[in-house]
Amino acid sequence: xxxxxxxxxxxTKVVLVVALLVVTALPTxxxxxxxxxxxxxxxxxxxxxxxTYRSEQTNFQTARQKYLDYxxxxxxxxxxxxxxxxxxxxxxxxxxxxxxxxxxxxxxxSISSNDKxxxxxxxxxxxxxxxxxxxxxxxxxxxxxxxxxxxxxxxHLASETKTRLxxxxxxxxxxxxRSYLDQTAIIFEDTKKFIADQGFLSKATADxxxxxxxxxxxxLRQSNETMKEITLNIRSxxxxxxxxxxxxxxLNKANNDLSNLWGNLISLTTNLSEILGRLRNG
Amino acid sequence: xxxxxTILKRxxxxxxxxxxxxxxxxxxxxxxxLLSRFKMPLPETAVHTETPETITTLSNPSEDYKLxxxxxxxxxxxxxxxxxxxxxxxxxxxxxxxxxxxx
Numbered sequence: 333x334x335x336x337x338x339x340x341x342x343x344t345k346v347v348l349v350v351a352l353l354v355v356t357a358l359p360t361x362x363x364x365x366x367x368x369x370x371x372x373x374x375x376x377x378x379x380x381x382x383x384t385y386r387s388e389q390t391n392f393q394t395a396r397q398k399y400l401d402y403x404x405x406x407x408x409x410x411x412x413x414x415x416x417x418x419x420x421x422x423x424x425x426x427x428x429x430x431x432x433x434x435x436x437x438x439x440x441x442s443i444s445s446n447d448k449x450x451x452x453x454x455x456x457x458x459x460x461x462x463x464x465x466x467x468x469x470x471x472x473x474x475x476x477x478x479x480x481x482x483x484x485x486x487x488h489l490a491s492e493t494k495t496r497l498x499x500x501x502x503x504x505x506x507x508x509x510r511s512y513l514d515q516t517a518i519i520f521e522d523t524k525k526f527i528a529d530q531g532f533l534s535k536a537t538a539d540x541x542x543x544x545x546x547x548x549x550x551x552l553r554q555s556n557e558t559m560k561e562i563t564l565n566i567r568s569x570x571x572x573x574x575x576x577x578x579x580x581x582x583l584n585k586a587n588n589d590l591s592n593l594w595g596n597l598i599s600l601t602t603n604l605s606e607i608l609g610r611l612r613n614g
Numbered sequence: 615x616x617x618x619x620t621i622l623k624r625x626x627x628x629x630x631x632x633x634x635x636x637x638x639x640x641x642x643x644x645x646x647x648l649l650s651r652f653k654m655p656l657p658e659t660a661v662h663t664e665t666p667e668t669i670t671t672l673s674n675p676s677e678d679y680k681l682x683x684x685x686x687x688x689x690x691x692x693x694x695x696x697x698x699x700x701x702x703x704x705x706x707x708x709x710x711x712x713x714x715x716x717x
Binding site: 382400481489523597598601611 | 713
């Protein structure tokens, strides 16, 4: 009896210490571990849903094969349940991707109000569609229902989601790159003032800097022109009715230009680092 | 044999134990808070916001010039890292999915 009481007493002590430490220390420490941005959280959720999707796909394929092989009532029920879980996981994956896009939109503060409205409207419409379909899938009990829902979802995915995602991605990237281009231009203007303020430079350094400045000037002008082209193509894609092949050409051109612009931005910042480094070191 | 008196005798010990644990927890919390302060970005210094026009009026132009140019260099490095990283989200794409469930 005494041993039991003593044991309980000791156990209480340990539990008390752990509980008090956790209750007191964790809320204070939590801000340190809560460094993840909403976008990073959405990315983690998306990646985890991708795993779930893959495993549910395998489960469904296995259950389907068993049903086709044995054709029993039990195997049919198992296959229907696996099919439902697979469709739910697929919807979760798509909505997870949409969440990722909207968090990227929220994170990119340089997005124009017009573009933001376009992106948010796309997100709301898509999310509403998939949320409502998920409810239908969850309550489906017959294989015919799941088949019909699968067809509906596939049609929507092909005609809406997959068609509009490339332009959505291009809009976000173009806004982000425009902001980087503006920041680069400001730093370049400051750098030119630094060069003017530098009292003495050896001829070799002065020549080198002059070359870099010339190259930066050219790249900046070229980048601004590319940015205008991108904006024009994206706007035309969004606003023009136009034939789908023409729209596709505009989108491809915009994406190609975005890729070149990104390379140019890297090159511009490298040039500026070289100039500033040389100015600082004399 | 444990009786009522023994439990009463132990009570102050338990109270002491609770206070001891609480003190320890508060100490850990304070240490954590102090550590977290180091993770916060440092406020911008006055030098960082200097415009190039003010350089010539400073007492030691050469050193100040180097400092201001160095700050600008830091800005470029940060911007360059941001630009390089900005492309990473574009590598995440929605895979080809098929909702078809046919039995």
